[in-house]
Amino acid sequence: MIAEARKAFFVMFGFVAFVWLVQLANYAGDYALSRDYGVVSGDSGTLPHLLTAPFLHWNWAHLESNSGPLFVFGFLAAYRGVVRFLGLSLVVAVCSGLAIWFFERGGADTVGASGLVFGYFGYVVVRGLFDRHLIDTLIGVVMAASFAYLLTVAVPGTPGVSWLGHLGGLTGGVAGAWLFRDRHRKPAGSARSSADAADTVTGAAPAVGSAKPTNRDALPATPTDNPRAALHKELRDMGLL
Template sequence: MGGPDEGRGGRADAGPVNADQMIAEARKAFFVMFGFLAIVWLVQLANYADDYAFSRDYGLVSDDIGTLPDILSAPFLHWSWAHIESNSGPLFVFGFLAAYRGVVRFLGLSLLVATTSGLVVWFFERGHVETVGASGLIFGYFGYVVVRGIFDRHLIDTLIGVVMAASFAYMLTVAVPGTPGVSWLGHLGGLIGGLAGAWLFRDRRPRPLPPTRSDGGGGAPARRAPNPDPTNPRADLHKELGDLGLL
C-alpha cells in the first residue's frame, strides 16, 4: 500500500475509528439478540407452565379485530419446545446480521417486520387460526440481510447477502402455499417487511471521496487513492474496492 507515514492526518486516522465503531455496534447487536432470545425463552417457560395460555390469549387470530394489538406479542410466543428451538438459531443469526450496522435501525426494522407479517396473516389467513412464533421476524431479517448491501451500495454487506441467499434459499419454500402446519402467510409478510425495510432504512449519507495520499518525502511519486467518476454507475463499487486495497 505505501510507506509507514502514508496518509497520516487523512484516511489512515479515519480507518481505525470506523473499525472501532463497527466493533462497538456488533457488540451491541450481539447483546441485543442475546437479550431478545433470553426474553423469548423466559416467556416460553411461563407459557409452558400455564399450559400455553399465553399463546391462546395473546396470539394473533385472523379477522378478529380484538387481536390486532397482538401483532406485537405473537412473535414472543410459541406452541411447543420444538417450535421455539427451531426458531432460536435462525433468529439469532439473521437478527445479529441485521443489527450489526446499527441497533436503532434494527429496532425500527423489527417493528416494521412484525407489523407486515401480522397484517398479512390477519387479512388473508382463513379459519380464525391462532398464529404465534418468531418465524415472521426471521424471514424479515433474512430478506433485509440479503438485499441491504444493494440499497446501501456496500460491498461487504452485498457479499454477506449473496452468501446468505445461497445458503438459506431453501427457506423460501415455506413462504409459499403448500406446507402443512406452517403459517406461510406470516413468513411471506415478514419477508415483504424485510425487503421494504432495506429500502426504507437504507444509508442515505453521502460518501466522501477519499483524500489524496502522500508519502511525505521527495522520492517516488505519491500514490493517489482511487477517485472514481461520480457519474459512473460503478463508482461506489470502485470506492469499496479501493477501501479494501484492491484498486
C-alpha cells in the first residue's frame, strides 16, 4: 500500500501539473481550447469532448478552486491502486459529461475538473463500504463529515456552476466504487475453515500415531485466526504499528 500511495502522489502531482500547463496554453489562445473542446448540451459533435472538458477551465480562479480538492481527493482515490484509479476517472468523466449533455439547458459550453472532484469525493466516501476495508471506511467518514458542504453545489438551482456536472460526477464516483470493488477479499480464517471443510468431506483420517487435538490442547491461533489481523496489517503497512 505504501508503494501504491507513492505512485498515487506522483500521478496526481503530474495530473494537476498537466492541467495547469493546459491552462497556460488555453490562456495564451484566449481560451479557444475551452470554446472548441467543451461539452454543449444536445450537440452530438461535442460528445468526444467528455474526455477533454475536465482538463479545461474558463479562468485562473476556476482552475485554482479545483486544484486543491482535485489533488487531495484524487490521491485518496488512487492510493489503493493507480490502474483502478484510471478506470474510475474514465467512469466519472463520462457520467459527469453525459449529465451535462442530456440535461443542461441554454446551450452552455461546459468545462472544468469539478466533475472529477465530486466523483473522487463520492468514491472515497463509499469505497470502504464496498471493499469492507476498515481504514478506508474511516477515511470516508472523515471526508464526508469534513466536506459535506460540497453537496450544496450539486443540487438544483445552484447559480453560476454546472450542478449537473457535479451531480453526474458524484454519481459516477459511487458507481465506480461498486464497479471496481475488491471482489477477491476473504474474511480472516476463511482459508483454514475451507481446509477443515475439505477434511470433513473427504473423510481424511489423522496420520498413524497422531491424535486429533481437543479444544484444551489445540494449537495456538495463527495471526489469520485473529479477526483484527487485517486491520493490524493495514496499520503496519501505513507505519502506524
